[in-house]
Amino acid sequence: MEKINLEAxxxxxxxxxxxKDTFSKKGWFPATSGNLSIRVKGPPLDKNQxxxxxxxxxxxxxxxxxxxxxxxxxxxxxVLPSNLKPSAETLIHTSIYQQIPNCQAVFHIHTIPNNLISxxxxxxxKVTFTNHEIIKAFDIWKEDASITIPIVENYFSxxxxxxxxxxxxxxxxxxxxxxxxxxxxxxxSDFTAKRHLEAFEFxxxxxxxxxxxxxxK
Amino acid sequence: MEKINLEAxxxxxxxxxxxKDTFSKKGWFPATSGNLSIRVKGPPLDKNQxxxxxxxxxxxxxxxxxxxxxxxxxxxxxVLPSNLKPSAETLIHTSIYQQIPNCQAVFHIHTIPNNLISxxxxxxxKVTFTNHEIIKAFDIWKEDASITIPIVENYFSxxxxxxxxxxxxxxxxxxxxxxxxxxxxxxxSDFTAKRHLEAFEFxxxxxxxxxxxxxxK
Amino acid sequence: MEKINLEAxxxxxxxxxxxKDTFSKKGWFPATSGNLSIRVKGPPLDKNQxxxxxxxxxxxxxxxxxxxxxxxxxxxxxVLPSNLKPSAETLIHTSIYQQIPNCQAVFHIHTIPNNLISxxxxxxxKVTFTNHEIIKAFDIWKEDASITIPIVENYFSxxxxxxxxxxxxxxxxxxxxxxxxxxxxxxxSDFTAKRHLEAFEFxxxxxxxxxxxxxxK
Amino acid sequence: MEKINLEAxxxxxxxxxxxKDTFSKKGWFPATSGNLSIRVKGPPLDKNQxxxxxxxxxxxxxxxxxxxxxxxxxxxxxVLPSNLKPSAETLIHTSIYQQIPNCQAVFHIHTIPNNLISxxxxxxxKVTFTNHEIIKAFDIWKEDASITIPIVENYFSxxxxxxxxxxxxxxxxxxxxxxxxxxxxxxxSDFTAKRHLEAFEFxxxxxxxxxxxxxxK
Numbered sequence: 001m002e003k004i005n006l007e008a009x010x011x012x013x014x015x016x017x018x019x020k021d022t023f024s025k026k027g028w029f030p031a032t033s034g035n036l037s038i039r040v041k042g043p044p045l046d047k048n049q050x051x052x053x054x055x056x057x058x059x060x061x062x063x064x065x066x067x068x069x070x071x072x073x074x075x076x077x078x079v080l081p082s083n084l085k086p087s088a089e090t091l092i093h094t095s096i097y098q099q100i101p102n103c104q105a106v107f108h109i110h111t112i113p114n115n116l117i118s119x120x121x122x123x124x125x126k127v128t129f130t131n132h133e134i135i136k137a138f139d140i141w142k143e144d145a146s147i148t149i150p151i152v153e154n155y156f157s158x159x160x161x162x163x164x165x166x167x168x169x170x171x172x173x174x175x176x177x178x179x180x181x182x183x184x185x186x187x188x189s190d191f192t193a194k195r196h197l198e199a200f201e202f203x204x205x206x207x208x209x210x211x212x213x214x215x216x217k
Numbered sequence: 218m219e220k221i222n223l224e225a226x227x228x229x230x231x232x233x234x235x236x237k238d239t240f241s242k243k244g245w246f247p248a249t250s251g252n253l254s255i256r257v258k259g260p261p262l263d264k265n266q267x268x269x270x271x272x273x274x275x276x277x278x279x280x281x282x283x284x285x286x287x288x289x290x291x292x293x294x295x296v297l298p299s300n301l302k303p304s305a306e307t308l309i310h311t312s313i314y315q316q317i318p319n320c321q322a323v324f325h326i327h328t329i330p331n332n333l334i335s336x337x338x339x340x341x342x343k344v345t346f347t348n349h350e351i352i353k354a355f356d357i358w359k360e361d362a363s364i365t366i367p368i369v370e371n372y373f374s375x376x377x378x379x380x381x382x383x384x385x386x387x388x389x390x391x392x393x394x395x396x397x398x399x400x401x402x403x404x405x406s407d408f409t410a411k412r413h414l415e416a417f418e419f420x421x422x423x424x425x426x427x428x429x430x431x432x433x434k
Numbered sequence: 435m436e437k438i439n440l441e442a443x444x445x446x447x448x449x450x451x452x453x454k455d456t457f458s459k460k461g462w463f464p465a466t467s468g469n470l471s472i473r474v475k476g477p478p479l480d481k482n483q484x485x486x487x488x489x490x491x492x493x494x495x496x497x498x499x500x501x502x503x504x505x506x507x508x509x510x511x512x513v514l515p516s517n518l519k520p521s522a523e524t525l526i527h528t529s530i531y532q533q534i535p536n537c538q539a540v541f542h543i544h545t546i547p548n549n550l551i552s553x554x555x556x557x558x559x560k561v562t563f564t565n566h567e568i569i570k571a572f573d574i575w576k577e578d579a580s581i582t583i584p585i586v587e588n589y590f591s592x593x594x595x596x597x598x599x600x601x602x603x604x605x606x607x608x609x610x611x612x613x614x615x616x617x618x619x620x621x622x623s624d625f626t627a628k629r630h631l632e633a634f635e636f637x638x639x640x641x642x643x644x645x646x647x648x649x650x651k
Numbered sequence: 652m653e654k655i656n657l658e659a660x661x662x663x664x665x666x667x668x669x670x671k672d673t674f675s676k677k678g679w680f681p682a683t684s685g686n687l688s689i690r691v692k693g694p695p696l697d698k699n700q701x702x703x704x705x706x707x708x709x710x711x712x713x714x715x716x717x718x719x720x721x722x723x724x725x726x727x728x729x730v731l732p733s734n735l736k737p738s739a740e741t742l743i744h745t746s747i748y749q750q751i752p753n754c755q756a757v758f759h760i761h762t763i764p765n766n767l768i769s770x771x772x773x774x775x776x777k778v779t780f781t782n783h784e785i786i787k788a789f790d791i792w793k794e795d796a797s798i799t800i801p802i803v804e805n806y807f808s809x810x811x812x813x814x815x816x817x818x819x820x821x822x823x824x825x826x827x828x829x830x831x832x833x834x835x836x837x838x839x840s841d842f843t844a845k846r847h848l849e850a851f852e853f854x855x856x857x858x859x860x861x862x863x864x865x866x867x868k
Contacts, residue, residue: 031416112422115349131830131831133684134681134684134761137684181349215430247635248632250567279456329639332640395567396565465847466849546856546857550864614783
C-alpha cells in the first residue's frame with residue numbers, strides 16, 4: 001500500500017468534490033441517495049490492483065466534510081482503516097470497473113425523469129432513443145443514430161443486483177437503469193461520464209414529455 | 218429558565234438558519250408560508266420541560282434578521298418576553314414533539330407536488346408508495362418496501378387541526394399531509410428530518426407524473 | 435421638486451434593485467419583459483403629488499446599471515430630465531396607484547403559469563381559487579376562503595388596457611391578469627406585494643397541474 | 652491579420668464568456684452541446700473580411716479555460732494557428748452571418764422545450780405563435796402580432812444542414828429550429844440575440860403546455 005500515489009488520491013478526491021458539488025446543486029442526490037466513484041491513477045495501480053475513491057455512505061452531499069470519500073479495492077473493501085463504511089452499492093461500482101477496462105469514473109444518481117423512464121419501460125427491459133443530435137455525446141457519429149440503454153429490476157440484494165447489471169452491460173452503451181433506483185453511468189474520464197449522464201438525462205426528460213404529448217393526441 | 222443552555226439555543230438557531238436557507242433557495246416557503254422548529258437540547262430540558270426553537274410568524278424566509286426565531290414551550294407559549302408572536306401553527310409542532318418522544322426537528326413546507334398529492338388522494342385519507350429505492354431514506358430496509366403517509370383535511374381551527382393530525386400520526390411514518398396545506402415532516406435530528414422530507418418530495422413529484430402518464434395511456 | 439427626499443428616492447431604488455434581483459433569478463423577466471415600481475415616500479409626497487420609482491424600459495434585468503430606474507409622476511411623465519424613457523406600461527402602474535390609495539408597490543411579471551392561466555380562463559374573464567391554505571397570504575382569514583382574480587384582454591393600446599384594468603380592479607384582490615401578458619400585482623409595501631405575487635404564482639402553477647390531472651381522469 | 656483590433660477580440664471573448672456563463676447556469680448546454688459566436692468588430696473587418704469569435708468544440712461550458720474560444724473567418728477556418736478545432740457547426744454560424752448582414756451574434760442551444768417543439772411541428776416545417784405580449788421582444792409592434800419560426804430536418808452532413816437552413820431563413824425572423832437539434836438564434840447585438848432567444852424559449856414552453864392542455868380537454 002505504501003506505493004500509492006498520494007497526489008493521485010488527492011486529485012481523485014478533488015474531482016469527486018467538484019462533481020458532487022455540481023450534481024448536488026442540480027438536486028441529483030435526493031435524500032442522501034446516489035454515489036460517485038473515480039479510479040485512482042498512478043503506480044502500482046494496474047488493472048488487477050485498481051483502487052477507487054468513492055463517496056462514503058449516507059452523507060448529505062450538499063456539504064463538504066473530511067469524511068466524504070473513502071478508498072476501496074476491487075472487492076469493495078476499505079483500503080485504509082476507517083470508521084466510515086463503504087456504501088452497500090460499492091459492489092456495483094467495482095463490478096462496472098472490472099467489466100469495462102477503460103472505465104475511469106462511475107456516477108449513480110436519482111432523478112424524477114430517470115426513475116419514470118425506468119418504470120415506464122421496465123417490461124421491455126430497455127429503452128431506445130433515435131434521431132437526437134445529443135446522441136453524439138456518446139461518441140456515436142452517424143446518420144440515424146440510436147442508443148439503447150438496458151433496464152434491470154431493483155433487487156434488494158446488492159450482489160444479485162450487481163450480477164444482473166453485469167449481464168446487461170454493453171461496452172458501447174455507458175449506462176444502465178435500475179427500476180425506480182436511478183441510473184449508473186460511466187466513462188473513460190470524469191468529464192466523459194458527466195457528458196454521458198447529461199445526455200441520458202436530456203433524453204429521459206424529452207421522452208417523458210413526448211410520451212405525454214403523443215398519448216394525449 | 219436561567220438554567221437554559223445558551224449554547225444549545227445558539228446551536229438550534231444556527232441549525233434553523235442553515236435549513237431555512239437551503240429550503241428557501243428551493244422555493245419551499247412560498248408567500249412566507251411554512252415553518253421550522255428544532256428541540257433545544259441540554260439541561261434541564263427533559264421531555265416534560267422541552268423547549269423548541271421555531272421560526273417566527275410571517276417573515277420572508279429568504280433573508281436573515283435578528284427576529285427570525287423564537288423559543289416556545291410545549292404549550293406553544295413564548296419562553297422569553299418578546300414582541301414577536303409564535304406562528305398559529307406552533308401548536309401543531311408542539312403536538313408532534315409531545316407525541317413522538319425522539320422527535321428533534323419538525324419541518325413544514327408547501328410545494329406544488331405535496332399540495333397536488335394532498336388533493337388527489339384526499340378522499341382515501343392517505344397515499345402509499347411501493348417499490349422505490351428512495352424508501353430506504355425512511356430507514357425501511359426490506360424487499361418490496363412501502364410507506365403510507367396519512368392525509369388530513371385542512372381545518373381552519375389550528376387546535377382542531379393539531380388534534381386531527383395527532384390521531385393519524387404513526388411512529389414509523391415521519392410525516393403527514395394536510396389537504397392543500399403542505400406537509401409536516403420530522404426526524405430524530407434535523408439531518409434525518411431533511412432526508413425524510415427530500416424522500417417524500419421525490420415520491421410526490423414522481424407520483425404526480427406517473428399519475429399523468431398512466432391516465433393518458 | 436427640490437423638496438423631494440433624496441433618501442426616500444435612494445431607498446426606493448435600493449428596494450427595486452433587491453426585488454429585481456430576486457425575481458430575475460427566478461426567470462420572471464423573460465426577454466426584458468416585466469417592470470417594477472414603488473411609491474417614493476416622504477414630504478411633500480401626499481396622494482395628489484405622488485411620485486413613483488419604476489424600472490426603465492427594455493433593460494436586461496439580470497444586471498445592474500446606473501440607468502435601471504426612473505422617477506415618474508402620476509401622469510406617467512418623467513420627474514427629472516433624462517435620456518431614459520419610461521416603459522409604455524408606466525400608465526398601468528400609475529393608474530393602479532391612483533385607484534388603490536394605500537398601494538405602495540406594483541410588480542408586473544410574465545411566467546409560463548400566469549400566461550397559461552390567463553389564456554385558459556380568458557373566456558370567463560376571471561379565475562377563482564378555493565380552499566388553499568396559501569390564500570391566507572392575501573390576509574383572508576376564514577373557513578372555506580376563496581379568491582377571484584380578474585382577467586382582461588390584451589389591448590395593443592396601453593391607455594385602453596389601463597382603462598380596462600381599472601374597470602375590473604377590486605380593493606380586496608391585489609392583482610389582475612392580462613391575457614398572455616402576465617400579471618400585475620400590488621400591496622401596501624414591497625414585502626406585501628411580493629407575498630401576494632408568490633401566492634398567486636403558487637395557485638396558478640397548482641391549477642395548471644390540477645387541470646391536467648382532472649382532465650386526464 | 653496584424654490589423655485586427657486586439658481590444659475588439661478581447662471584448663468579443665468577454666461577451667461570449669458572460670453569455671456562456673448565463674446560459675450554462677440555465678442548463679442550456681447539456682452534454683457539451685451548443686455553441687455561441689459573435690462578430691469581431693473594428694478595422695479592417697468589413698462585411699467581406701468578417702471574423703467571428705466562437706466557442707471551441709466539445710468543452711464543458713460551465714467552466715472557464717484559456718481554450719474556450721477561437722477566431723474563424725467566413726469560410727469557417729481558423730484565423731490564427733491553434734491546436735483547437737472549430738466545432739463542425741461553425742459553418743452554420745458563418746452561413747447565418749453571411750446571409751444576415753447586420754447579424755452580430757449567433758447562439759445555438761438545446762432545451763427540452765425547443766427539441767419537443769421541433770419534433771411536434773416537424774411535419775409542417777414551421778410553428779406560428781400569435782397574440783403573445785412577448786412577441787414585442789422581436790421588435791414586432793402591432794395588434795394581433797404573430798411570428799413563424801421555420802423548422803428544418805437534422806441532416807448529418809453539416810454543409811447540407813447549413814444549406815437547408817439558408818433556404819428557410821427570413822430577415823424578419825431571427826431564428827430557426829432543427830429537428831431534435833435545438834435552435835439557432837441571432838440579433839444585431841448579443842443583447843438582442845439573448846432577448847430573441849428568451850422570447851422563443853418562453854413561447855416554446857408555453858406552447859408545449861398548451862398543447863397538453865388543449866388535447867386533454
